[in-house]
Amino acid sequence: MQVAEHDTAPGTAKELGAFLERRREQIAQRWADAALFRTVFTVSRDEAVEACKAVVDTLADVARSGQLEDVEAPGFGTVRDQLGRMAAARARAGFTPVQIAGEVAGLREPVTALLRAEFQDDSDDARVTACTQALAVLTATLRLVILETTVSAGEELIARQRQQLLEVATPVIKLWDGVVAVPLIGTLDSARSQVVMESLLEAIVDQRAAYAILDITGVPTVDSLVAQHLMKTVAAARLMGAECIVSGIRPAIAQTIVQLGIDLGSIITRAGLADALAYALTQQGIVVSARPLTDAGSR
Amino acid sequence: MTGLPAMHPGPGPVPVLALGDVLLVTLLGELHDGAAEQLQHDISQRIASSPMPVAGVVIDLSGVEIIDSFLGRVLAEIAASARLLAARTVLAGMRPAVAITLVELGLTLPGLSTALNVEKALSLLGRASSAAPTAHLEEGA
Numbered sequence: 001m002q003v004a005e006h007d008t009a010p011g012t013a014k015e016l017g018a019f020l021e022r023r024r025e026q027i028a029q030r031w032a033d034a035a036l037f038r039t040v041f042t043v044s045r046d047e048a049v050e051a052c053k054a055v056v057d058t059l060a061d062v063a064r065s066g067q068l069e070d071v072e073a074p075g076f077g078t079v080r081d082q083l084g085r086m087a088a089a090r091a092r093a094g095f096t097p098v099q100i101a102g103e104v105a106g107l108r109e110p111v112t113a114l115l116r117a118e119f120q121d122d123s124d125d126a127r128v129t130a131c132t133q134a135l136a137v138l139t140a141t142l143r144l145v146i147l148e149t150t151v152s153a154g155e156e157l158i159a160r161q162r163q164q165l166l167e168v169a170t171p172v173i174k175l176w177d178g179v180v181a182v183p184l185i186g187t188l189d190s191a192r193s194q195v196v197m198e199s200l201l202e203a204i205v206d207q208r209a210a211y212a213i214l215d216i217t218g219v220p221t222v223d224s225l226v227a228q229h230l231m232k233t234v235a236a237a238r239l240m241g242a243e244c245i246v247s248g249i250r251p252a253i254a255q256t257i258v259q260l261g262i263d264l265g266s267i268i269t270r271a272g273l274a275d276a277l278a279y280a281l282t283q284q285g286i287v288v289s290a291r292p293l294t295d296a297g298s299r
Numbered sequence: 300m301t302g303l304p305a306m307h308p309g310p311g312p313v314p315v316l317a318l319g320d321v322l323l324v325t326l327l328g329e330l331h332d333g334a335a336e337q338l339q340h341d342i343s344q345r346i347a348s349s350p351m352p353v354a355g356v357v358i359d360l361s362g363v364e365i366i367d368s369f370l371g372r373v374l375a376e377i378a379a380s381a382r383l384l385a386a387r388t389v390l391a392g393m394r395p396a397v398a399i400t401l402v403e404l405g406l407t408l409p410g411l412s413t414a415l416n417v418e419k420a421l422s423l424l425g426r427a428s429s430a431a432p433t434a435h436l437e438e439g440a
Contacts, residue, residue, distance in 0.1 A: 201395030208415055236398035241391065241413040241420075 010066050012130045016138065017063035019131070020056055023114050028052035030110035036103040040089045051086075054079055059138055068137045071144050084149040097150050101143045108139040166195045172203035179280045180209040181273065185218030193229035200233060204242045211280035212237050215273045217248030227262045234267050243268065243283075247276035313338045315345055320354045321424055322346070322386075323417070327362040335373040342377055346384045353386045355424035359417050361392030371406040378411045387412060391420040 020027065031037055031052040032045055041048035061075030062068065090100045112132060119128045170192065175181050180203045182196055200212055214230065216222070222230075234244040247270040249257075257264060270276040281288060313334060316323040322345055324338065346353045358374065360366070366374075378388035389412040393401075401408070414420035 197399065198395065201398060204415070205395060210415060210419070232399075232402045235407040236395070236402045239390070239398040239401055239408060239413055240393045240395065241415040 012127075012134050013063050013066045013068055015127075016131055016134045017060045019115060019118065020060035020063060020111075023111075023118070024053060024056050024060070026114060027056050027111055030114075031055070031107055034103070034107055034110070036086065036090070036100075036107065039093070040086045051082060054082060055142075059142065062141070063134070063138055068134060069141055071141060071148060073141075076145050080145070080149060083146050084153050087146050087150040088153050091150060091154070097147055100150060101147050104143045104146050105139065107142075108136065111135060111139075166192055170196045170199055172199050174203075174207050174209075175213070175277055176281060176286075178207070178209050178284060179211045179213065179277065180204065180207050181213035181215060181276075183215045183218065183273065187221065188219055188226045188229070190225065190229065193226060193233070197229065197233040197236060201236055201240060204237060204240055210242055211245065211283065212242050213245045213247055213273065213276040213280065215248045215276070216246065216253070217250070217273070219250075219253070222253045222256060224260045224262060227257055227260065227264075231262075231264070231267070243280075245270055245276040245279060247271065247273050312341060315341055317345070317349070318421075320349075320351055321421065322353055322356045323359065324356065325359040325362065329365060330363070330370055332369055335370050339373055339377050339380070343380050343384065346381060346386050353384070355387040355389060356381050357389050357391055357414075357417055357420045357424070359391050359420075360397065361394070361416065363394070363397060366397050366401060368404050368406060371401055371404065371408065375406075375408055375411065378408075382410075387424060389414050389420040389423055391415070391417045 028049050029052075032041075032048040037048045037052055041051055058075050058079045061078075062070075062073045065073060065075060067073040067075075087100055090103070091097075095103075112135060115131060115135060116128070119131070170182060170184070173181050173183070180200070182200050184196065188196075196214075200214070203209065204212055214233065216230075219226075230246060234246070237244040245268045246264070249269060268279070270279055278288070313324060313326060313330070315338075316325075322342065324342065330338070342356060346356070356377070358377070374390065381388045390408070391414045393413065412420075412423060414423050
């Protein structure tokens with residue numbers, strides 16, 4: 001646990017805590033009009049006031065425990081969820097974390113005003129200054145907590161979207177009985193290549209596919225690592241008893257592969273998806289031919 | 300070893316079934332190193348001592364969750380020794396996870412035939428010729 005660097009005596013922190021508890025209602029009423037709470041809790045003002053009270057209680061808890069600078073103070077645990085939702089709402093409204101932190105900083109002013117009013121008659125200037133300072137430290141910590149929840153919520157979102165992208169971007173299509181295909185679009189990296197490999201192999205089992213087509217028409221670049229992954233996919237499919245066909249290799253990619261010295265000699269390649277399908281059908285003994293122009297001719 | 304092979308289920312030797320001129324081996328669960336070596340020995344013995352020429356060996360891997368580098372090598376050696384005895388070896392029904400592991404280990408088992416399942420393996424060996432036209436029709440449908 002961090003020890004306050006400022007000369008915040010435990011007594012001052014306790015006093016601040018007592019003050020926050022005493023003025024809970026007033027602070028909550030003033031905060032409810034602040035931009036942060038007003039714009040997040042749009043349904044009713046009472047709701048905003050309740051949320052404000054919860055935050056004031058938390059601050060009072062933290063102040064009483066004396067851990068003014070500790071982001072991990074147990075007191076914050078109770079409102080972390082709520083703060084996270086508020087921060088997320090502001091973020092959805094297009095605010096950057098810095099702007100959100102600025103709004104949180106705005107919450108300090110009303111409390112400072114109340115604090116000064118409380119000590120108006122007090123002649124002990126040092127005590128007033130100490131309390132104001134402690135309050136400043138406490139609100140700064142609150143800012144950090146909100147910033148932290150904002151960032152971690154953002155990270156979760158990014159992780160979820162990345163996973164969704166991986167799943168969405170690699171559909172395995174059944175082209176024919178016993179023929180499955182993956183049209184790859186966009187840049188391949190190791191993680192995506194892994195997903196492609198796994199979903200293709202699963203599809204081979206599910207569809208009892210003897211032929212699997214990897215179409216890389218939509219892949220702009222292939223480096224040695226990706227080429228290696230393609231080779232691995234082809235080898236794994238072969239081990240399972242299916243044949244892999246790579247189609248749609250662009251001229252530039254073909255040149256790169258040759259320049260990298262990668263040997264695709266053991267892999268069946270075709271110009272396009274159609275050619276690959278035609279190959280797979282022919283191998284299965286299926287012939288697709290144009291119908292004669294007249295019906296009479298066909299009989 | 301000529302007549303009836305030991306066919307104890309469980310951790311004992313793996314049963315080798317004769318279907319006409321094809322030997323069928325079904326691997327289930329984990330295969331210990333000793334059992335794998337025993338299997339390699341059994342298969343060569345069966346091919347050599349069979350009254351009629353053995354055309355092929357089908358090894359069904361659909362019940363196998365894990366193949367390590369040792370078992371991978373044993374499978375390759377079974378295939379190599381079977382080929383010396385004029386029999387083809389087909390691996391059938393390998394699971395995706397197993398295939399990925401083998402590829403990551405660098406064991407691509409070159410020279411080994413593979414099939415999606417035992418049925419396809421038999422037709423690959425030229426067995427079940429009556430089933431071929433039906434399969435054809437299904438594909439055309």
